Every structure is written in structure tokens, then in C-alpha cells.
Amino acid sequence: MKMPQMMAPRRRLSRPQLINKSLFAEHATLVEQENERxxxxxxxxxxxxxxxxxxxxxxxSAGTTSSDRSGGMMGTPPTEGMSLFSQDGPPTSTNTPSSHALQADEESSxxxxxxxxxxxxxxxxxxxxxxxxxxxxxxxxxxxxxxxxxxxxxxxxxxxxxxxxxxMTYPHAKPVQRQRIQGLELPPIQKAVNTIRVAKSQRLSGMAWIYDFLPTRRFPDLCLNVYFSENHSEYDFITVNGGLYSLFTDYAAQISPEDKKEYQEYARMCRTNLETSLSNLPLHLPASADVIVALLFGTFHAVEISKPSLAWTLASKASELCQTLGYHRVECLKNTKDDGKPRVRGMHWHQFLFWNVYYIDKSLSLRLGRASTIPDWHITMPEPSLEDPLEDPLLPYYVLWIHTAKCQGKIYEMLYSPDSMAQPYHVRQTRVHELVSMLHDVETRTQEANAKWGGRAREMVEGAFVDFCLISDSVLRLSMLTMVYRAAPRAEGSPTTFSPECIKAARAALEKHQECVSVMRKSHDVYFATYIHWTIMFAPFIPFIVLFCQVIETQDQQDLARLHGFILFLQEANTLSDAAHKMHRLFQVLYSVALRFVEFRTSTPQAQQTQASAEMDAYLAALGFPAKGGNGGNQQVQQQPQHQQHQHQMDFSQNATQASQMAGGTVMSGMGGDTMDEGLMKPGNPMMWMTNAAQLEDFLYSNQAMMDLLQEPNFESAQHP
Known part of the structure; x- marks a missing residue:
């Protein structure tokens, strides 16, 4: 800008200029006043x-309008003492408690x-x-x-x-009282207190896990609250009955036959209360750690009665609440670092709850073939640390369970999910190698953990329980390893459907199973039910299926003996649950078919096997195993005269019907085909197209049919083979 000269004469403004200047000043004043306003x-x-x-x-809730308040809006869940249930009955009544009684600190989450x-x-x-x-x-x-x-x-x-x-509430919903469930009885309080005292002194396995989930409140105090107070929540009612059911069951296995019946009846009472309360939970649950504990207790119970779909429903809700409260994020630890919450096995309680939900979610993902509700890329909550000094020698085993569950989730995601089935050969092969490495790493770390902390762990819980957990976990991992190898693309020119590694893993799983049976026998089969539901049925037990196919292909007598030994073991589990009974029945039929097939191949002259093969193929087809050879079999049929083709088709249908009836009459319905030919020639399972090998395609389709059978409510034996 050019500066004015110092001695320049003052310039006189004209009238228009004076007017404009006056108007400008007036406008500036108005603008200034407007800005101030x-x-x-x-x-x-x-x-x-x-x-x-x-x-x-x-x-x-101050932002709520008066009209909303006067209209009966339920802005927040009722706190303790504001029961949604009718208050019928005395304090010691056996009615189910309040639905939404929550602790104040949880309401502020x-x-x-x-x-x-x-x-x-x-x-x-x-x-x-x-x-x-x-x-x-x-x-x-x-x-x-x-x-x-x-x-x-x-x-x-x-x-x-x-x-x-x-x-998590609807702004215009009217509060409606939920009626108490009538007719539920609790065991005598004296028996409950005595069982808790014995469980603590004798270190029963059930006592340890119950206290893990209740670090903020002692289990006896929680029991007293449920027995004598009206204001306890139904989630506490679930937790108490779930805990007492476990303790009564454990204690009944330790006492004399004279007293066993009494405590088994108490266990049944608690089981009825637990299942009735779980079945009446509402869709909308408060986001609370206590609710997550109750859902986990319900999930564990569902696994123990072989109801994986029911367990998935409860675990999915627990997963939803964990993510609502942020338990999956590391910020949860930062925000609650000094909140006074006790630690569980070296972890913050919320961290402990989350990893339990993670464990059950990933395990059920593989068991049911469903996508996990907690993707690994969504988690920032750190896993428990194994750095010395450890606060709890049992922590390493807990961490290894988490790693095993992670492998289960990865197996489904990388090998058995719909997207993974469409991946090319080299991608699937790479994933198989990666998962095999993960499982071997877990096995190595398990051996290291047991060598380092096994002695101290046996001082805290029964040594037999530690031994059982170690060997049963090994059976589970070998079963998973078999499942990984089973999904590997078939090598070109391979004489058998499955790779040598897959067969080796399946044999190792059944051999390790026999070792586990020996360990259980030493403890008088106390852990028998746990083994069936948390190992054999916790993940698809593929080793038996793989060796069955191996026997059909090779007539291996040793593998046939392995199948027979497993059938004898499963026979003892017939009364544990419907699912265990169905599994035994299914495997019994498969073993009978394999036995007859081997006898046929080894005793029938080669010249007479062609006609007899049609009958055996009929049995296999009725069980969900299409005839070996794919289109090759069709070509052979086409070369026969027309009347022979017709006769073979009639014999095939007749024999298949007999085999279906032998297996309970529901096999073909489990396959999902309208006719047998459609079921064999047009399988709709996308898992078939893993490779071009007809044998593996047949197995994959049949495996789905087998799993469908286990879900059939009327899968019972019409006659024993």
C-alpha cells in the first residue's frame, strides 16, 4: 500500500461523497448492532x-417430555425391587424371580x-x-x-x-408385569449348604468354575439371596440353579449308592428350574455382566445335554451383550482399571467373561457350520498373558482352550464356509497347511504348559481331572486335525479318497480315544458324560467317518477293529442324551455296513462280486453314500441290456428301502432328495465341489446327510442290523 505524503493538502469532499460516507457509517453501526445481537x-x-x-x-431421563412420562413410558429397566413379576407367594416361595432386577453400577454402563x-x-x-x-x-x-x-x-x-x-428400551412401551412361573421347588437349603461346604473341602471340579464366574459375590451368599429374598433377579435364579445342579451332580458321583438317589433328585430339581427359567427368558435382556454369566451357565448346560442349536442361541445373546458393553475392546480394561473388580485367574472379570463367550462361540461355529458372531478382526481385548509370575497355574490350560477354539473357528471360516468352498486348489492347500501348523503349535504349547505348571495345577484341583482334561483335549485336537486334512484337495492319482495324513490323523484320534477311556475307567467313569458332550460331540467326530470310507475302499481289518471298539464305547452313552443315542445308532449302522462289505469282498469270488455289488451299493446309497465311481457306474449300467437295467433298478430300490428301514426309516428324508436318483445324481450340497474326485464328492455329500440324520427327532432303530 502506498503511504500518503506528509505535507499533502487536505482534499475537500463533494456532497455526494459526504452523503455516501454518512450512509456507510450508519450501515456500519447497524451491522455492529446486529452482530452484537x-x-x-x-x-x-x-x-x-x-x-x-x-x-x-x-x-x-430428564429429556423426556411430560406427555411421555404421563403416558407410562418405560424409559429405563426397573431396578432392584421394581419387579416385573407379580409378587405372589412368601419370600421363600419357589416362584421365579424378577426379570430385570439389576445392580446400579450395571445400569450406568x-x-x-x-x-x-x-x-x-x-x-x-x-x-x-x-x-x-x-x-x-x-x-x-x-x-x-x-x-x-x-x-x-x-x-x-x-x-x-x-x-x-x-x-435398549422402547420409548413408548407400557410396563407390563411378567407373571412368576409357578410350581418350581428348590432343594432344602440345608442340603445345598452342606453340598457347597463339601465341594469346597474336597475340591470338586464343579466348585472351581462356579467361583470363577462369581468373583464379586460369594456363591453361598447368592444362594441365600435366591432362597430368602423376593428381589433377586431371574438371572441370579438361573446362576444359582445352574451352579447347584453341577454341585449336586458331582457330589452324587462321590457318595454311597444309598445317598446317591437323594442327591440325584436334588440335581434334577435344579435342572428343571434352570431349563424352565432359560426357556422363559425374554427377547430383550439387560446389558449386564450378571446376565452374561446366566447365559453362559445356560450355554454350558445346553452343551451338556447335546443341544448345540440351543447353546448357540444363548451364546449369541451373550456375545451381543459383550459387544454392547465393549468387553471385546481393550478400552474396557482402561476404563475399568481401577473399578475395584476382582481378578479371575489373572484377568479382569470382564476380560474373563468375554474370552469364555469367545471360546463357546468359536467352538459352536464349527459344530453347527455357522459364521462366528465375534470375528477375530473385531477384537482388541488382549488374551490372558502367560508371562511369569502367573497368579494361577490353571491359567495356561484356560488359554490353550481359547487357542483351540480359535482353531475351530478358523477351520470353518477357511475350509468349510461357503466362500472357502469356492476357493481354487492352491488357496485351499495353503489354508490346510496353515491350520495344521496352528494345531501342532497348540499341541506343543500344551505339552510345555503341562511340564511347567502341571504339578501346581494338580494341587488346586483333582489330579485325575487334570489328566482327563489333557488327554480328552488331545482327542479333540486330533479330530480337528482329521477334519482339516479331510478338506485338503485330493492329490491327482491318489489310490484312496483321503490322503495318508488324513488317515493317520483319524487312526491317531481313535487310539488316543482308547487312552482316554483307560483314564476315565480309573476314575470310575466320573468324567464319562463330560467326555461325550465336550469332546466326542463338541465338534463333528470325523475320524470315524474317514475310517469307515477307508474300510470300504481298502477292507483294512485293523481299521474295522477300530470302528468296532468305538461302537462298543458309544453303546454306553445311549442313555445320556437323544443326540448321543442317535450318534451311536448312526455309527452302528455304518459299522454293520462296513463289516458286511469286508466279509463280502474277502469271501466272495471275484466273478460273483459284480451282481452282489449292486446290493451293497444299495445299502450305501440309502445311508447317503452314492455309488462309488460316479458316472463310470452309469456307463456300466448303460452297456447292459434294457431288461437287466430295469431289474437292477428294481433291486436297487428294494434293497435301499430295506437299508433305510434298518437305519430308522429317515435316511432318505435326511438326504433331501425327492427320489433316490435325484438324491444321488443331483446333490445340492456345495461342499461337494471341493475337488473333481468323485469319491470325495460322494463322501462330502453323504457326510451332510449323516449330520442331518442326527437332527431328526424320529431317528430310531426299526430293527437292529
Whole structure:
């Protein structure tokens, strides 16, 4: 800008210029007044916002309109003492308790949202604005945004920390009292207290895991509250009955036959209470750690009665609540670092709950063939640390269970999910190698952990229980290893359907199973039911299926003997659950077919085997195993005269029907085909197309049919083979 000269003469303004200058001054004055008015208005609005934010902090429901309040809005779940159940019966009545009685500290929990949420983006915008305002150029200016930034920060905080109590309810729902369930009885309190005392002194296995899930409250105190108080929640009712059921069952196995019947009856009472309460849970559950504990107890029980789909329903809800409360994120540890919560096996309680939910979720994912509800890429919560010094020598075993569950989830995701089935040969082969390496790593770490902490672990719980867990876990991992190898693409020119590694793993699994049986016999089969439901039926027991196919292909007598030994063992599990009975019946039929096939191949002259093979193929087909050879078999049939083809088809259908009846009459319905030919020639299972090998395709399709059979409610034997 050019500076004016010092001695320049003053220039006189004309009339128009004077008028314009006057108008400009007047306009400037008006603009200044308008700006002041707007600033005052902004100040008043900011004060209002700040006041509202303060009210929201003090009373989260303050924003509710009077019309909503007068209309009976249920803004928050009722707290303890505000029961949704009718209060019929005395304090010691056996009715189920309040549905939504919650602890106060849980009601203040906030809904945790991910980085894609509006709240997360708002946090970024606020931090960005704070950085801009903090620059020197703006700090020196007259622009004062201090109160504005503070108000904005409070708004974002309120948006990010929305209380669970208000977020998980319907604003216009009318409160409706849920009626108590009548007719439920609890065992005598004296018997419950005595069993708890014995369990603690004798270190019964059930006592250890119950106390793990109740670090904030002693189990005896929780029992007394359920027995004598009306204000306990139905989730405490579930937890107490689940715990007592486990303790009564464990104790009944330790006492004399005279007293066994009495305590078994107490266990049945608690089981009835547990299952009745679980079956009557509402769809909407409060986001609370106590609710997650109750759901986990229900999930464990569902596994122990071989109801994997029911277990999945409960575990999925527990997973949802964990993610709502942010238990899957590392921020949960930062926010609760000094909250006074006790630690469980060296972990924060919320961390412990999350990894238990993770364990059951991943395991059931493989068992049911469903996508996990907790993707690994969604988790930032750290796994328990094994660095010395360890607070608990049992922690390494717990961590290894988590790693095993992670492998189970990966097996389904990488090898058996619909997307993985469409992957090319080299991708699937790479994934097989990766999963085999993971399983071998878990096995190595298990041996190292047992060598280092096994002695101390046996001081805390029964030594026989530790031995049983180690060997049964090994059976489970070998079964998983077989499943991994089974999914490997078939090598070109291989004489058998499955690779030598797959056959070797299947044989090792059945041999390790026999070792586990020997360990259980030493403990008088105390862990028999646990082994059936948490090992044999916890993941698809593929080794038996693989060796069955191997026997059909090779007539191996030793493998046939392995199948027979496993059948004899399963016969003892017939009465444990419907699923165990169905599994035994299915495997019994398969073994009978394999036995007859081997006898036929070894005793029938080669010249007479062609006609007899049709009958054997009929049995296999009725069980879900299409005839070996695929189209090759069709070509052979086409070369026969027309009348022979017709006769073979009649014999085939007749024999298949007989085999179907032998297996309980539901085999063909399990295959899902309208006719036998359609079922054999047009399988709809995408798992077939893993390779071009007809034998493996046949097995994969048949395996799905076998699994369908186990779900049939009327899968019973019409006659013994």
C-alpha cells in the first residue's frame, strides 16, 4: 500500500461523497448492532445447551417430555425391587424371580459403538477443531471459542456414552408385569449348604468354575439371596440353579449308592428350574455382566445335554451383550482399571467373561457350520498373558482352550464356509497347511504348559481331572486335525479318497480315544458324560467317518477293529442324551455296513462280486453314500441290456428301502432328495465341489446327510442290523 505524503493538502469532499460516507457509517453501526445481537443469541443458546448437558449428566431421563412420562413410558429397566413379576407367594416361595432386577453400577454402563459410528466421527471432528483453534494465529485473534468447544465436547461425550438403560428400551412401551412361573421347588437349603461346604473341602471340579464366574459375590451368599429374598433377579435364579445342579451332580458321583438317589433328585430339581427359567427368558435382556454369566451357565448346560442349536442361541445373546458393553475392546480394561473388580485367574472379570463367550462361540461355529458372531478382526481385548509370575497355574490350560477354539473357528471360516468352498486348489492347500501348523503349535504349547505348571495345577484341583482334561483335549485336537486334512484337495492319482495324513490323523484320534477311556475307567467313569458332550460331540467326530470310507475302499481289518471298539464305547452313552443315542445308532449302522462289505469282498469270488455289488451299493446309497465311481457306474449300467437295467433298478430300490428301514426309516428324508436318483445324481450340497474326485464328492455329500440324520427327532432303530 502506498503511504500518503506528509505535507499533502487536505482534499475537500463533494456532497455526494459526504452523503455516501454518512450512509456507510450508519450501515456500519447497524451491522455492529446486529452482530452484537447474534452474539448474545448464541451465548444464550450455548448456556441452554450447557444446562441441558448438565441435566443429562445428573438425570439421563430428564429429556423426556411430560406427555411421555404421563403416558407410562418405560424409559429405563426397573431396578432392584421394581419387579416385573407379580409378587405372589412368601419370600421363600419357589416362584421365579424378577426379570430385570439389576445392580446400579450395571445400569450406568454405556453402549459401545465402533469406529464407523457417528459418535466416532464426531470425536474426530471435535479433536480436529481443537487443534485448529489451538494454533497461534487463532489464539491471538479476538475469536473466543472456549465455551463453544467445551459445549461441543460435552455434546460429543454424551453422544458417545449413551446409557444402556435408555438405549435398549422402547420409548413408548407400557410396563407390563411378567407373571412368576409357578410350581418350581428348590432343594432344602440345608442340603445345598452342606453340598457347597463339601465341594469346597474336597475340591470338586464343579466348585472351581462356579467361583470363577462369581468373583464379586460369594456363591453361598447368592444362594441365600435366591432362597430368602423376593428381589433377586431371574438371572441370579438361573446362576444359582445352574451352579447347584453341577454341585449336586458331582457330589452324587462321590457318595454311597444309598445317598446317591437323594442327591440325584436334588440335581434334577435344579435342572428343571434352570431349563424352565432359560426357556422363559425374554427377547430383550439387560446389558449386564450378571446376565452374561446366566447365559453362559445356560450355554454350558445346553452343551451338556447335546443341544448345540440351543447353546448357540444363548451364546449369541451373550456375545451381543459383550459387544454392547465393549468387553471385546481393550478400552474396557482402561476404563475399568481401577473399578475395584476382582481378578479371575489373572484377568479382569470382564476380560474373563468375554474370552469364555469367545471360546463357546468359536467352538459352536464349527459344530453347527455357522459364521462366528465375534470375528477375530473385531477384537482388541488382549488374551490372558502367560508371562511369569502367573497368579494361577490353571491359567495356561484356560488359554490353550481359547487357542483351540480359535482353531475351530478358523477351520470353518477357511475350509468349510461357503466362500472357502469356492476357493481354487492352491488357496485351499495353503489354508490346510496353515491350520495344521496352528494345531501342532497348540499341541506343543500344551505339552510345555503341562511340564511347567502341571504339578501346581494338580494341587488346586483333582489330579485325575487334570489328566482327563489333557488327554480328552488331545482327542479333540486330533479330530480337528482329521477334519482339516479331510478338506485338503485330493492329490491327482491318489489310490484312496483321503490322503495318508488324513488317515493317520483319524487312526491317531481313535487310539488316543482308547487312552482316554483307560483314564476315565480309573476314575470310575466320573468324567464319562463330560467326555461325550465336550469332546466326542463338541465338534463333528470325523475320524470315524474317514475310517469307515477307508474300510470300504481298502477292507483294512485293523481299521474295522477300530470302528468296532468305538461302537462298543458309544453303546454306553445311549442313555445320556437323544443326540448321543442317535450318534451311536448312526455309527452302528455304518459299522454293520462296513463289516458286511469286508466279509463280502474277502469271501466272495471275484466273478460273483459284480451282481452282489449292486446290493451293497444299495445299502450305501440309502445311508447317503452314492455309488462309488460316479458316472463310470452309469456307463456300466448303460452297456447292459434294457431288461437287466430295469431289474437292477428294481433291486436297487428294494434293497435301499430295506437299508433305510434298518437305519430308522429317515435316511432318505435326511438326504433331501425327492427320489433316490435325484438324491444321488443331483446333490445340492456345495461342499461337494471341493475337488473333481468323485469319491470325495460322494463322501462330502453323504457326510451332510449323516449330520442331518442326527437332527431328526424320529431317528430310531426299526430293527437292529
Amino acid at each position: 447474534k452474539i448474545d443469541q448464541i451465548d444464550r443458546r450455548l448456556e441452554t445447551v450447557i444446562r441441558l448437558l448438565h441435566d443429562m449428566k445428573v438425570n439421563p 454405556a453402549v459401545v459403538e465402533g469406529e464407523s459410528s457417528l459418535a466416532a466421527h464426531s470425536v474426530f471432528a471435535t479433536e480436529f477443531l481443537q487443534k485448529v483453534v489451538s494454533t497461534k494465529s487463532l489464539q491471538d485473534s479476538s475469536l473466543d471459542l472456549g465455551e463453544t468447544l467445551e459445549a461441543l465436547s460435552q455434546i460429543v461425550t454424551a453422544l458417545k456414552q449413551q446409557p444402556v438403560a435408555g438405549e
